Amino acid sequence: MPRTPSRRTALHGLAAVGAAVIGFDPFTRSWAVSASDRPLTDLPPLDGTLHTDEASLTAAADDFGHIVHRRPAAVLRPGSIRDVVAMIRFCNAHGLRVAPRGQGHATQGQAQVDGGLVIETAPFAAIGAVGRRSTTVTVGAGAKWSDVAKATLAHGLTPPTFTDYLELSVGGTLSVGGLGGQTHQQGAQVDNVTELQVVTGAGEFVRCSPTRHRDLFHAVLAGLGQCAVVVGATLRLVPAPETVRHYLLPYDDLRTFLDDQRLLVREGRFAYVEGQVTPDSEGAFRGYLLEAVAYGPPVGPAPDDSALLRGLRHDPSGVQTSDLAYYDFLDRLAPGVAALKEAGLWAYAHPWLNLLLPGREAVALAGSLLDDLTSADLGPGVVLLYPLLSERLHAPLLRTPDDPVPYLLAVLRTTPPDDTATIDRLLAANRTAYDTVRAAGGTHYPVGSVPFGPSDWRDHFGSAWRQLATARHTYDPNGILVPGQGIF
Numbered sequence: 001m002p003r004t005p006s007r008r009t010a011l012h013g014l015a016a017v018g019a020a021v022i023g024f025d026p027f028t029r030s031w032a033v034s035a036s037d038r039p040l041t042d043l044p045p046l047d048g049t050l051h052t053d054e055a056s057l058t059a060a061a062d063d064f065g066h067i068v069h070r071r072p073a074a075v076l077r078p079g080s081i082r083d084v085v086a087m088i089r090f091c092n093a094h095g096l097r098v099a100p101r102g103q104g105h106a107t108q109g110q111a112q113v114d115g116g117l118v119i120e121t122a123p124f125a126a127i128g129a130v131g132r133r134s135t136t137v138t139v140g141a142g143a144k145w146s147d148v149a150k151a152t153l154a155h156g157l158t159p160p161t162f163t164d165y166l167e168l169s170v171g172g173t174l175s176v177g178g179l180g181g182q183t184h185q186q187g188a189q190v191d192n193v194t195e196l197q198v199v200t201g202a203g204e205f206v207r208c209s210p211t212r213h214r215d216l217f218h219a220v221l222a223g224l225g226q227c228a229v230v231v232g233a234t235l236r237l238v239p240a241p242e243t244v245r246h247y248l249l250p251y252d253d254l255r256t257f258l259d260d261q262r263l264l265v266r267e268g269r270f271a272y273v274e275g276q277v278t279p280d281s282e283g284a285f286r287g288y289l290l291e292a293v294a295y296g297p298p299v300g301p302a303p304d305d306s307a308l309l310r311g312l313r314h315d316p317s318g319v320q321t322s323d324l325a326y327y328d329f330l331d332r333l334a335p336g337v338a339a340l341k342e343a344g345l346w347a348y349a350h351p352w353l354n355l356l357l358p359g360r361e362a363v364a365l366a367g368s369l370l371d372d373l374t375s376a377d378l379g380p381g382v383v384l385l386y387p388l389l390s391e392r393l394h395a396p397l398l399r400t401p402d403d404p405v406p407y408l409l410a411v412l413r414t415t416p417p418d419d420t421a422t423i424d425r426l427l428a429a430n431r432t433a434y435d436t437v438r439a440a441g442g443t444h445y446p447v448g449s450v451p452f453g454p455s456d457w458r459d460h461f462g463s464a465w466r467q468l469a470t471a472r473h474t475y476d477p478n479g480i481l482v483p484g485q486g487i488f
C-alpha cells in the first residue's frame with residue numbers, strides 16, 4: 001500500500017527539490033512530504049534530478065506484475081555516475097533504502113522501495129564504440145537489449161544470448177541471469193559479461209571483472225541487486241547471422257517432446273531451442289511446440305531442413321518453417337506485445353511462475369504441474385518449457401538444479417489486476433508448485449511471483465549463500481540495497 005506521510009513525523013531535515021518538498025524520518029528510515037520549507041543542508045548537488053511528484057512516485061510504486069505497490073519517497077534520474085555515488089552515500093548517512101529500477105518488468109515489487117529512493121537507470125543508456133573486429137561493447141546499465149542489438153548489428157556483431165523480450169534493461173537482466181533459447185550454447189547473459197561498472201551499497205564506484213574485485217563481480221551477476229547498483233557493463237560480442245531459419249515442430253507427447261529437446265541441446269544442432277505448451281479445445285495443456293532456430297551465413301551454412309530435422313519425432317504434417325532477418329527473429333515478440341498493449345492486457349496483473357526443473361524429473365514434474373493448470377488460470381499468457389545445459393552456466397548466484405539438462409518451466413499468467421482474490425489464489429498456487437519442484441531438486445528463477453521469505457532465499461542460494469552474505473556485508477554494510485527482493 002502507498003505510504004501516507006505522518007504529520008507527526010520527526011523530520012530530521014527537509015529540502016526543496018524542484019517544486020516539491022521532502023524530508024526523512026530517521027526512526028522509520030523513510031522520507032515524507034512536508035509543508036515545512038526548512039532546507040536539508042546535506043542533500044548533495046546533482047547533475048540529474050530528484051523527483052517527488054505524484055506521477056513519478058506512483059510509477060515507481062508499480063511494475064509489470066501490477067500486484068505489489070510500494071511507494072518511494074523520491075526517484076533519482078541520475079545525470080552522472082557521480083549522482084548515484086552521492087545519493088547512495090546520502091542514503092547510507094540517513095538510513096534510507098535504495099532500489100535501482102531498469103524497465104520495471106519485475107513482477108513482484110523487486111525494484112520497489114517503501115519510503116526510500118528509487119534510482120532509475122534509464123539515463124545510463126549509452127552504447128560504446130563498436131567496430132567490425134570488436135569482441136566486446138561497453139553499455140550503460142539502463143540500455144535496452146533492443147538498442148544494444150541494433151547498435152552492434154550495424155557492425156555485423158551481436159551479444160550471444162538474448163531474453164525473449166528485448167525491451168528489458170541490461171542491468172535488470174544481469175541482476176537475474178538472462179535466459180533464452182541460445183543459453184544452451186552460449187550460457188546466460190551473465191555468462192557473457194567481461195566487466196561491470198558498479199556503485200556499491202557503500203557508495204563506491206568500482207570496476208569489477210573475473211580478475212579484478214572478483215568477489216564483487218560474482219556477487220553482482222544474478223545477485224538480485226543486493227551488493228551494488230550496476231551502472232555499466234562490458235558485454236561479449238560474436239559475429240551475427242544475417243538471416244535465420246525458424247522452425248515450429250508440433251508434438252503430442254510430453255516425454256517425446258522433452259527427449260527431442262534434450263537431444264538437440266546436447267548435440268548443439270540449432271543455435272536456439274525453446275518450446276511452448278498449448279491447451280487443447282478442452283483447455284488441457286497437452287500440445288507441445290518445439291521452437292528451434294538455425295543461423296544462416298555468415299555464421300552457419302545455409303540451413304538444410306533434412307539434416308536439421310533428422311531423427312526428430314514431431315508430427316511432420318504440422319511443421320512450420322520461416323526465414324527471417326536476424327533482428328526480426330530477436331524481436332519476434334514485438335507484434336504480439338503491441339497487440340496485448342492495444343487490448344489493454346499488458347496492464348493486467350502477471351503472477352508469473354518461473355521454475356527450473358531437474359531434467360531427470362522433468363516429465364513427472366512438468367506433467368503434474370501442467371495437469372493442474374487450467375486455461376482460466378493462465379489467462380491470455382503462455383507456457384514456456386525448454387532445456388538449458390548446466391555446463392554452459394557459470395554464474396554462482398544463478399541457481400539451477402544439480403542436473404546436466406535442467407528445464408525452464410514458465411507459466412506466464414495474466415489476470416485482471418483488480419481481482420485480488422484470484423491473484424492471491426494464483427500466488428498461493430505458485431508457492432505450492434515451487435514447493436513440489438523444490439522437493440525434487442528444482443529451483444525458482446527469480447523473475448516471477450513466488451511468495452518467498454529470508455529462509456527460502458537461504459535455501460535457494462544453498463552453497464552460494466555464504467558468498468552472497470559475505471559480499472553483502474562487505475559492499476552494502478548498512479543493508480540499504482533492494483529490499484524488494486526480501487532476501488536480508
Ligand SMILES: Cc1cc2nc3c(=O)[nH]c(=O)nc-3n(C[C@H](O)[C@H](O)[C@H](O)COP(=O)(O)OP(=O)(O)OC[C@H]3O[C@@H](n4cnc5c(N)ncnc54)[C@H](O)[C@@H]3O)c2cc1C
Nearest residue numbers: 102103104105106110163164165169171172178179225230
Ligand atoms: C515480457 C517479459 C519477458 C521476459 N522474458 C525473459 C526471458 O526471456 N528471459 C529471462 O531471463 N527473463 C525474462 N524476463 C524477466 C526479466 O529478465 C527480469 O524481470 C528483469 O529483471 C527485468 O529487467 P528490468 O530492466 O525491467 O528490471 P527491473 O524490473 O527494473 O528490476 C528487476 C530487479 O533488478 C534490480 N535491478 C535493476 N536494474 C539494476 C541495476 N542496474 N543494478 C542492480 N540491480 C538492478 C531491481 O532493483 C530489481 O530488483 C521477462 C520479463 C518480461 C516482463
